[in-house]
Amino acid sequence: MPSWSTCFSAPLFNFGRPVIPCWQTDYEAVVGIECHVQLNTRTKAFCACPNQYGGEPNSHICPVCLGHPGTLPVLNAAVVDKAVLTGLALGCSIARHSIFSRKQYFYPDLPKGYQISQHDTPLAYNGSLEIDAGDGTRRRIGITRVHVEEDAGKLVYVGAQALTGAASAQADYNRAGVPLLEVVSEPDMRSGQEAAAYGAELRRLLRYIGVSNGNMAEGSLRCDVNVSVRPRGTTALGTKVEVKNLNSFNSVQRAIQFEIERQVTALSSGAEHEVVVETRVWDEAAARTRTMRKKEGQADYRFFPEPDLPPLEVSEETIARIQASMPELPQEKRARFEGLGLSPYDAHVLCDDLAVAGYFDAALEAGASPKPAANWIMGDIMAHCKVGTGIKGWCMGEMEAHLGMDDLLLTPTTLAKLLGLIEKGTISGKIAKDLLPDLLQGKGSGDLLAYVEAKGLIQISDEGALLDIINNVLESNSKQLEQYKQGKTKLQGFFVGQVMKESRGRANPGELQRLLMQRLAEEAGQ
Template sequence: MTAVLTGHHGAALGRGRVSPRRRAQPCRCSQLEAATTVEYKDTWTDIAFIALCRKAYGNLAGWQSPRSWKAGGETYKGMVEVSSALMKGRSPAEQREAVIAGFPKVPPWFRRAFPYSRWGAELNAQITPRFFTWLVGPMCIEEATLSDGTVQRSAVKIERCRYLAESGCAGMCVNLCKSPVQQFFTHELGMPLTMKPDFEEYSAAVTSAPCDPAEQAQVAYEPVIGIECHIQLNTRTKAFCSCPNEYGAPPNTHICPVCLAHPGTLPVLNAEVVHKAALAGLALGSAIAAVSKFDRKQYFYADLPKGYQISQYDVPICAGGAIDVALPDGSALRVGITRAHLEEDAGKLVHSGADQLTGSEYSLVDFNRAGVPLLEIVSDPDMRSGVEAAAYAAELRRIMVFFGITDGNMQDGSIRCDVNVSVRPEGRQRFGTKVEIKNMNSFSAMQKAIDFEIERQVGALRGGREAEVVQETRLFDEGRGVTYSMRRKEGLADYRYFPEPDLLPLHVSDAYLAELRRNLPELPAARRARYVALGLPPADAVVLADEPPTAAYFDAVLAAGAPAKPAANWVMGDVMAFCKEERVRMDQLQLAPATLADLVALIEAGTISGKIGKQLLPDLFQGEGGGGVMALVEARGLAQISDPAAVEAIVDGVLAANPKQLALFRGGKTKLQGFFVGQVMKESAGRANPAMLNRILMCKLNEA
């Protein structure tokens, strides 16, 4: 067989050795850009091998091509067709297993009788170009250097892989050729084989040589993580119709002809959607597009009544920006924002008998969520661990909640994050194979999923199982702490984006943005910094600035005159505990911030003790104390006893009533001091000034 490469004007550039006219970049769906055209002139033996291979793949796929096989490219095209049929409906692992099952089984004695040798490896390299040029194109034999320094001619360079170029599919190359062939030669024939395709050059290197496990295990890998967060906007109505945007309503009660895509209906953009998207963009430091547009993202699924999703493709409303993230170890990380675009949500599928459509007995569709406005925020791939990713997502949620863009309830689906994870050798700029992870309903689950996926990918690469790392979508099983394959990742081209003809371009004026900027809320990071400046520890600042109701309540207590540190202790302690127990937010409390500030002031002034303050709290939570906490203290006679003479009298009475314990204390059992303190507090009904009590008591106990 000869291969003729056609250049810009159709002239033959060379025979046998192929130099592509341009580099082809892998895209998101693992579909490679079209290669420069090559004309292959197959011999009759090539045609026979192609027909046999097509028949074998057809049997594995359970599919017979309707084409009558002919000479040349038509025959090879038929083989690619049946390869594609073999992939459909199968996960990458199932594809590999199907091909491996079609290989002949070699008896175990063969590997014992013919163990790996240099002679066998070099013979294999000599045979490959003579028998497999019909499949992969022109090849040449090269030298391979083993880990011990030995040089042998056991490597084959595929100058331009015909199977990869004509299929245009990296997944087909890896799962139907590379991985099964490697496994067959290594495990069945006992001939260690490594195939390394170059998806940019359409070339490949095939080496017959034992790998060095120690060398492979020493490779350091760097994780690369990016996150796509889908933020449900808390508008009163949906994005393109007047149906209520409310969570938890009975199924299919918040729908209309627009939601269900009835013929003749037209979308009308909700202005509040644009307002919240612009507000989010300003919070992220993004550039807000003066003119953006909507597009149709076309795909078919049971929960998508239109058959397409209204989204934004090439001209999003927000571009750029960054978030400064505080990490648990005290360090900081800046995560860039690639873009943020508007789109509508799909309906919700409820499956019976399985957690996804495949395998379920039946599925029900609730269209209440169809048309709910979403803002998809795409981060730069700036994170390197599950901890960093979870911290970024948590900070993004805080910003969106503090700015009133979403309610932030992850358990209700208000924020849904898809995480993209890949690993690459340290020092390499090019990204590794990206895997998308879904089905994480908490930040802790996100961290666990990412850490597992990093470990899985690194383990596969270090173990020589590169074929296990493919571009796909995986789900996280929180119960088992593992990710598992859901489907191969679709690419941008599959969605056939085009501009939405029923919506005009979206214009955002400079005057509108200037008004938004004048009224921007305080960012959570700025609020934390303000609390730290008041003398609070950073950990306390994080707790107080985590939720808007808590931060607003604490700020109101400060505004009423309470000192920052004692006020923070009461808010983070008793007040938070009450809210958790009663399942209420702080903005729903009957205990007014000014009342709590009065309570803190009385304790700090020594008018009442902290113990008395805790005794008063249950009544204050019920709304008492409206006339002032001091009035309640006086009415109940709870004012702290701070008269030295009165405290001394109580101490004298306690010591006189407990002569035995007094003698033991003076005999060296100093731990009895706590006993006497308790007795004095009991006699004073908890009203004795603690500092004064301890001072007077120690003087009395140490008297001769």
């Protein structure tokens, strides 16, 4: 049986008040985000326990990550490399000398009674991340700091699927000691939409550089948002409220919007006392925030240098080595794709997922033209993978594939050959779409042309052969031909359809259109 520890039962407080849209007021929102990123190292931050998601509760633990007396932490070197890589990708300065501290607080998921973190001297600082502001413009969001710390355990709530409404909680310490990066933004965002776009772009970057899978459902990326409002035109910050329990970027956007409107309503009605420094929790079912606990101040954590870990020294050689390993980042890849003639929208969709971008690049390397390859990938192929391609999908960062591009049996090389056959006129676009189900099953991956020939799908472009088919169609549909001669010219589409049917879709559309119009003109005496 799982080794659970029942920790506590706590009431939750309700808050009810009608809200008004913030854009109808003289207030503006100020939003910052603290993102906790689980690094995908093989072992935990300060011990040799496996860094794995799942497993039986309390099965990936040891005396070190539980803080038993007499144990000593040892810093995982891979954590430092991934932290430096993240800092460089965010354009941060890297501290050559930093120290770890103990952040002390009592909570049932923290087995040591303190968390090893960085306080005064973060590993990376003063960076930025550019986001799409949602109106076709780009905005640069400042990054205050990126620091290394360890994760706490996980509380599983009994009687409900989340904190709100739970009767009690049980503690699983498998996650305790997992390496985290806390990425703290500047309060540069002004809406829930911008905050969601920031979170999505950060996750995209983390996946590109390979430091985390960023899976919010598994807790690999957790976002806590800080929200305040202030009169428009002022610079002083208002009373800051932190919101937790955000399990998707959609939740981030909705929670921020609710909290903005709640605070604006309170201030507009003279109830300033209802906006206090506190931690609130997002109730997904009720679509509202609720009070969770009074917000701790820095003094409450009683930070002091971690006595069991030496200062962290990062050499110039280490930074140079990691910088040299930096892959192409999302923003760079989007710019490169736009340079190939793709629209910003197309570039965003293709770059949202690294596997999709890699598939597109591989198709180009195999000889595919950029725009046709992009259209096929974003259309039929993504539909096969069940990946959303809408503007909301890439902006919110919630494109989740049921079948990954790496699992496709249709290789980029075969796609490039297919597009080449279309460009040469060997097959039509319609024939290609008819072929696609077979190709997605891996058929035709050797000699695609031979496969098309064997199926009798080579496009008919010969003028004589097409004229024979057109003449047969006109003879078989004399009634419609007579109507056309009398001025019912819309029947042109009918004849096109009949010719395509007669040719089993193999007629060259361009040649068919030209020859059909020529024959119809002859019949009409024009």
